[in-house]
Every structure is written in C-alpha cells, then in structure tokens.
Amino acid sequence: MASIKDVAATAGVSVATVSRVLNAHPSVSADARTRVLSAVAALGYRPNGVARSLRTDQTHTLGLVISDVLNPYFTELARSVEEEARALGYSVIIGNADERPDLQDHHVRTLLDRRIDGLLVSPADMDSALLLDAARAGTPMVFVDRWIPGARAPVVRADGRRAVRDLVAHLHRLGHRRLAIIAGPAATTTGSERVEAFREAMAAFGLPLPEEYIGRGDFRAGSGRRITEGFLELPEPPDVVFAADNLMALGALDAIRARGLRVPDDIALAVFDDIPWFVHTDPPITAIAQPTGELGRAAVRALVDRIEGRSADSLTLPARLVVRRSCGEPAAPEPSVPKLSVPEPTTPASPTPVRRSTP
Numbered sequence: 001m002a003s004i005k006d007v008a009a010t011a012g013v014s015v016a017t018v019s020r021v022l023n024a025h026p027s028v029s030a031d032a033r034t035r036v037l038s039a040v041a042a043l044g045y046r047p048n049g050v051a052r053s054l055r056t057d058q059t060h061t062l063g064l065v066i067s068d069v070l071n072p073y074f075t076e077l078a079r080s081v082e083e084e085a086r087a088l089g090y091s092v093i094i095g096n097a098d099e100r101p102d103l104q105d106h107h108v109r110t111l112l113d114r115r116i117d118g119l120l121v122s123p124a125d126m127d128s129a130l131l132l133d134a135a136r137a138g139t140p141m142v143f144v145d146r147w148i149p150g151a152r153a154p155v156v157r158a159d160g161r162r163a164v165r166d167l168v169a170h171l172h173r174l175g176h177r178r179l180a181i182i183a184g185p186a187a188t189t190t191g192s193e194r195v196e197a198f199r200e201a202m203a204a205f206g207l208p209l210p211e212e213y214i215g216r217g218d219f220r221a222g223s224g225r226r227i228t229e230g231f232l233e234l235p236e237p238p239d240v241v242f243a244a245d246n247l248m249a250l251g252a253l254d255a256i257r258a259r260g261l262r263v264p265d266d267i268a269l270a271v272f273d274d275i276p277w278f279v280h281t282d283p284p285i286t287a288i289a290q291p292t293g294e295l296g297r298a299a300v301r302a303l304v305d306r307i308e309g310r311s312a313d314s315l316t317l318p319a320r321l322v323v324r325r326s327c328g329e330p331a332a333p334e335p336s337v338p339k340l341s342v343p344e345p346t347t348p349a350s351p352t353p354v355r356r357s358t359p
Contacts, residue, residue, distance in 0.1 A: 002043035010039035061091045062303060063111030063119045065104055067146070067188075068219065069096040071247055072275040073292060074122065077144065080296030081120060088304050090117070099185075099219060101125045108134065118303045122146045125187040140306040144299040145290075146189045154306075155314045156299040158290040160190065160272065161197040163319035167270055167288060168201035170321060171240055174328050176268060180213035180238035182227045182248045191219075194244040194272055213238055217248045224251025232259055232267075240268040240327065246275045249285065268327040284324035291317045 008015045013032050020028050021036040028036075039045070062085050066074040082092045093116065095107025104124045108131060111119060118140035121131060126148050135141050141153040171179060181198050184191030195214065202209045212234060215227030224243055231238055232255065241256075243249035249271035256267055263269050263283060271278070274289035294317055302312035 002045040004045070006043055007036065007039045007045050010043060011035040059115050059117055060089055061093060061114070061116045062300070063093050063095065063108075063114075063116040065095045065097055065107045065111070065119070065121045067097050067104075067122050067124050068099050068247075069094075071219070071245075072277070073145075073246060073273045073290070076292045077122070077296045080293040081144075081300055084297040084300040085304075088300065090300075090304065097124045099124050101128060101187075104128065105130045112139065118142070118307045120144055120299055120303055123148055123188070125185075126189060127187070140303060142299050142303040142306070142312070144295055149189070154302050154312050156295055156302060157314075157316055158295065158319040159316050160194055160288070160290075160319060161200070163288040163321060164194060164197035164272070165201045165204070166321040167242065167286075168198070168205060168207075170286075170323060171268070171270070171327060172205045172207070174268075176239040176327070177207060178213070178236065178239040179207065179209070180215070180231050180241050181209075182215045182217045182224050182241065182243045182245075182252060184217060184219050184244050184248075186216065188219075191216075191244070198242065198244075217243075217245070219245045219247060221247045221251035221254070224248030225255045226251075228252040228255035232256070232261075237267065240270060243269070243271045246271055246273040246278075246287075249287075250277075253281070253285075263326050264328040270327055274322050278324070281326075283326050285326040286324045287322050288319050289322050290319045 004015055004018050008018045011018065011032070013036060017028060017032055018036050021033050064078060064081050066078055068074055069078070078094055085092045093111060093114065095111060097104035097107060101124045105128060108119065108121070112134065119134070120142050122145045123131065123143065128148060131141070131148055132151055135151045135153050141151075143151070143153055143155045145157055147155040147157070168179065179202060181195055183195035186192055199209055213231070215230065217223030217227055224247065228241055228251065231241060241252050243252050249269065252269060253263070256263060256269065261267055270286045272288045274287035278285040278287050298315050298317070302315065305312040
C-alpha cells in the first residue's frame with residue numbers, strides 16, 4: 001500500500017505539501033495540487049484514518065444505538081441515519097439493544113471507547129445513568145424517537161399524542177365504543193406517552209377505559225398475542241384492539257385469527273407505527289405512520305451540528321393516521337371532533353425545528 005511519502009516522491013513535493021492538499025489547505029499552488037492529486041490517483045493512495053483521527057481528535061464516526069433491529073421501524077430509522085451520515089462525510093456504527101437496558105449500556109460503553117464523534121440513541125428505558133453521565137460530560141448526543149427526561153440533549157421525535165387523538169376520533173365516528181390498548185413498556189417514553197394519549201382521547205369523547213382494557217406489552221409480537229387473548233376472554237370483549245407498536249399488532253392479529261374471528265367483522269384492529277406489510281394483510285390495517293426517514297435524517301443533522309460546534313434544538317414532526325379497512329366503514333355522518341389540549345412532553349420543553357447556525 002502506498003504511503004504519503006510515496007505520493008510526495010511521485011509528485012515531487014514535500015510530505016507537508018501532500019498533507020495540505022489532502023486537507024484542502026488554501027496555501028497550496030494549483031500546480032502542486034494537480035501533481036499531488038495525480039500521484040494519489042496513480043498510486044491508489046488512501047489516507048490512514050486512524051492516524052488522522054489521532055491528529056484531529058475526530059474519527060468522523062457516529063454511534064447509533066437502536067432498541068430492536070428486528071422491528072421494521074428501527075430498521076428504516078437506521079437506514080435513513082446511515083444514508084444521511086454518509087452524505088455528510090460520517091460513518092455509522094450500529095448497536096442493537098434488543099429492548100434490554102443492560103445491552104444498551106454495553107453498546108454505549110463500546111462506542112464511547114471507540115472514540116465516536118457523537119451518539120444517536122433510542123433508549124430502551126428512561127433511567128440510564130450511563131447516558132445521563134455521558135450527556136453531562138459533554139458527549140455530543142441526540143435522542144431519536146425515545147428520550148430520557150432530564151438529559152441535556154436534543155430530541156427528534158414524532159407527535160404521537162395528536163395522531164392517537166385522530167385515531168380515537170376516527171374509531172368513534174365508525175361507531176366503536178369499547179376500545180382497548182396494548183401499551184408498550186412503562187419504562188420507555190413512547191410506552192408511557194401513547195397510553196396517556198389514548199386515555200386523554202377516550203375521555204374527550206366520553207368513552208370509558210376500564211383497567212381490563214389496558215394491557216402492558218414489551219414491543220414484541222408475543223406480548224401482543226398474549227394480551228389480545230386476554231381481551232378476548234373478557235365477558236365483554238372490546239370492539240377494537242389498538243396496538244401501540246407494529247410487532248405487537250402482528251401478535252394481536254395472530255390471536256384474533258386463532259380464535260376464528262375476522263377483522264373487522266368481529267373485532268377491529270389499529271396500530272401505532274405503519275409498516276409496508278400492513279398494506280398487504282387481509283384486511284389492510286389502519287395505522288399511525290411516523291415520518292421515520294425524516295426523523296433519522298433530522299437526528300443526524302442535529303448531531304453533526306453539535307459535533308461541529310453549532311447549536312441544535314429538539315424537533316417534533318407530525319405523525320399521520322392512515323385509514324384502511326381493519327376498523328370497518330363509516331355507518332353514519334361524522335360527528336364533530338372535540339378539541340383537545342395536548343401537552344408537550346416534559347423533556348424536551350417546547351421543541352422547535354433543528355436550526356443550523358455558524359459557531
């Protein structure tokens with residue numbers, strides 16, 4: 001493999017001149033720059049990234065810790081993060097927490113030991129002392145989708161509360177009155193927020209939400225299946241099962257079909273987190289769609305802003321309701337929708353669009 005000395009000898013310049021050309025220093029003459037770049041191409045020279053990182057104290061590498069790589073939402077999120085990072089000149093190392101706080105912290109320690117420039121995290125819980133310490137120590141960090149209250153880092157997320165309100169309004173218009181929810185883990189911000197939003201929307205329409213209609217899952221298909229089986233055993237089963245995650249929705253669909261029931265004739269099904277599969281199920285499933293690609297790209301831009309000394313604020317993007325056939329067709333004119341006062345999450349406060357500014 002050619003060295004920087006080989007490039008200098010071939011171009012007839014000093015090693016320092018080669019270094020200045022490779023770092024786009026303006027003091028190099030056009031002739032020297034042309035000769036150096038020709039020598040680089042002819043020799044197939046590649047700069048030593050490790051040596052450069054030691055000189056500049058930057059690796060141009062981002063760490064991404066996602067909650068579950070098998071969840072299609074996080075797969076798409078990781079893809080958009082990698083694409084945007086590559087466009088901005090950064091590589092990405094991905095760690096899969098598998099919804100386990102201990103595994104999440106293992107990946108965070110490993111990434112910090114590898115001297116990444118910044119960290120993107122969708123936390124598996126809200127109580128990671130390691131992430132709080134890393135944020136306090138000044139590690140450039142951005143939370144995406146989920147966050148840790150109290151951590152001083154921007155959050156890039158979707159507005160789940162308004163989308164859940166829209167869903168309950170839609171179900172009410174269809175004549176459904178007994179709505180149940182398969183919620184996510186209480187230890188995650190999304191698990192807590194979605195069930196709170198569901199309670200608020202149900203109350204706004206004067207609909208009861210008994211405790212037996214609230215099941216606490218783990219964002220996995222097995223929990224969706226188990227909780228739905230419990231709903232179907234009730235003396236008065238719900239009209240609708242709302243799964244607060246796409247994998248739990250697939251488990252719920254399995255449980256419904258195992259009973260020989262049909263969606264939506266016997267029971268309706270809706271889900272938070274739209275995925276391409278839901279278009280192809282029979283019937284297609286009504287879902288709340290998050291702007292996953294936009295979230296990933298915005299999170300990378302916010303993190304790079306922090307790494308490069310610019311300010312970056314939190315960002316909340318709208319989610320939207322995608323109506324399909326899994327909840328039935330309207331049987332009567334649509335009633336007026338009550339206005340809801342929708343609070344923002346306690347962390348971050350008053351999120352605003354990510355802005356880019358000079359240092």
